[in-house]
Amino acid sequence: MTEFVIGHFNIITYIVLMMIGFYAMTGKTNLVKKLVGMNIFQWSIILFVVSLGAKRGATIPILLDDANHDRNPEVVLDAMQYVNPLPHVLMLTAIVVGVATTGVALALLLRIYSQYGTLEEDELLETIRSAGNPSAPSR
């Protein structure tokens, strides 16, 4: 148990964060709070995947200037010396995707607010129902 917690502290952290985000996303009625929850949720997953790249005793994946290869392209490096660059690349993309989704969601929130004057989900549904729109989203 203790070994699991020590070895997987990153995973425990991300699961706690993810649960906070997931609860905010599904349980909160304010749309901005849902959006905040969505961001926490995405970022927790990004934390998880980035932490998969870690290697004990390794440095950042940029070639050291003072390494003995002297920048000779023929020398094969030791893979244990640098951390895994792949999760960093993947999560850079995921971060961009998260930012882009947030931008689009904010634009939608602006439109919703200018149209209905509220961002509370129950009030919104009430307004849409009372407007007699047959295609109001159901709960």
Added chain:
Amino acid sequence: MKSLHLVVTSVTGFLLILGSLDVPDTGDPSSPPSLHVSPRYIERGFAETDVPNMVTAVLADYRSFDTLGEVTVVFAAAMSVLLILRGGRRRA
């Protein structure tokens, strides 16, 4: 309603903890991600791409199509926001 969300959240968290039992320890140099695909990026990255920053080498060369997708997402977001907002009422 609130309790349902709490239950769903807890079940998700429990499932994830369960799944994490088999995930290798943080920083374990013998974990599959450290041994399978990534060593080539580190060992041969500079020889193959001439770029000392391996993250850049993977980002812009080995997996550059992902990066094209990433920039496309940014472009899509800009166009989407333009589509959503700019047709409406606008100040000056």
Added chain:
Amino acid sequence: MIAEQQSIIVKTLCRLLVPFIQMFGLYVIMHGHSSPGGGFQGGVILASSFILLAIGFGLETVKQRFSIAAVTVFTSTGVLLYAVTGIVCLLLGANYLDYGILPVANPRSIGMLVIEVSVGITVMAAFVSIFHDLITFE
């Protein structure tokens, strides 16, 4: 949404900061090969300089320097440059985005530089565009 006239302190600080932020953004883009950084990071830093300018001096000042039509065109030229680089590789007989075929010295390094710059242009323009659209909507 943004006050057209901020206090002198904010304006002076913006005036001082913006050139350095832009310089740093360019550095992050160009130096992505050998230090942490790259197109996306640098592009965001550049975009933040324009947003800071808009906060300090009002949106109109920024629009005079960087018109919104130009922002849209920049958004697509950057990503178009990326896609066209891939097509050039395809036309030269290699696979899509296989820079090794480019007829320059150190083709892979140069190809990646082109990519980073195009990512930087698009990200900068896209975030300025999103910011502008969000801020001017009412």
Added chain:
Amino acid sequence: MNIHQSAVPILIVAAPLVASFILPVLGWWKRAAAFPVALVALTFSFGVAIVAAREVLTNGPLQYFLGGWAPPWGIEFRIDHLGALMLLLLSFITLLVAIYSKRSISRELPEREVPFYSVYLLLVAGLMGMVATADMFNLYVFLEITSLTSYALVSIGGGAAVVSAFRYVILGTVGAAFYLLSVGYLYSVTGSLNMADLSRILPALYQSNAVLVAFAFFVIGMSIKMALFPMHAWLPGAYSNAPSAVSAVIAATTTKVAMYALVRVLFFVFEPRFSVEVIPVTTLLSWMGAVAMVLGSVMAIVQSDLKRMLAYSSVAQIGYSVLGVGLATTMGLTGALLHLINHAVIKCCLFLAAGAIFYKTGLREIRQLRKLSIKMPWTSAAFSVAAFSMIGVPPLGGFFSKLYLMLGAIDEGQWVFVGAILFSSTLALSYFVNVIRYMYFPSPNPDADAAVPVSVGGRPEENTASALSMTDPSRDEAPATMLGPMLILVGVTILLGWFNGDIVSRFLSPAILTSFGR
């Protein structure tokens, strides 16, 4: 089966991408250029998809290494028989909807054609990429391109569309994030992202908790994306509030591509025995499919809004396909995939018809469609044929896919599922016949129908004018650019019925056998 290298896959994806990037520059110079450029790009994509299908049929699956890096280090595109068929379907439907959208978009979204077509092309590129790619993370990137653009396209429908779009954003992000989570877990125990590479490594790890959780989250994430019954909350609002052209394209493509991704990972990345024996997810899926079939149809019956009825019908049709996937037999999977294709074509046609009706009359309520067959005979006919195909009337495409599904269920001895398919089809008969009855044979007592208030949406002055004109129906058919795509799709559904044997033997069987044959 030998795989060979070909540059065809990248061209299908790159054409709409590049066109989409060019559009803002061109549109800045001349706005009217947006539509022709989009059309050229989509036609090109369709042409290349035909070439790809021919190459796959003659030489076997195609493979392409992006950037020239061999997998698993680089990203790989792979098009097998099933992928070729999906690309053909997607490029064909998106091309037809683009032609259709010219008139409806210039009315519904004046001055916004440039961003609309740019986003539309990105959606197409995202869908094509999701089908073509053989890399788990690249699939995520394309999934997000598809999602982002669909959110934007749904939100421009006016009325409550923005609220539906926001709901779609939240649920869609949960789906995509669960997918990313599952990719992360798979990566943590395999170290690889390439599908073929994963399918080599995974069999040794089938008992690993991480793989089980990754699999569970993948299935949940994709179920949200394809709106499987308990996770369908985003679908009805999104489909019914979106602009008509957008409803047609989203209903016909996004859920289908998510289903394709599910099938691919379920049976080609994992072996069928994993999802059948190690965790009984296929049993669960088939039961959920059966529930979706019945409840979706029941919900469709009680709707008074035509597009909303079609949306709930989609929930039911997705249930059919998931039921077939859950049977996990050759026959069941054949039925599921054939139904997926039929449903895409038919639902596209139905939404196009609903959009044409709205375009000409401003009507959305089913009860207001009285005597539509006199006013718009071709649209009514197209709607009716497509509806009959969806119900499963014999010579049409929908009949054969349901037949395969029933045979698959009978083979397994699952009589409950046979009953569910028959029951759901009967319900489909009742809700479609209800619409067709109003179109062709309105009840003699018009007061009962006229009591319904004129629907909200569209321009008010048009609504009142058209409501008046409906009492005195004269022929007023939709323009040719809208009618043409509808009639072509009707033709395709008849052809799908006629050539169903060829499609199964030439496209579906080779793909399914690579997984179930071994």
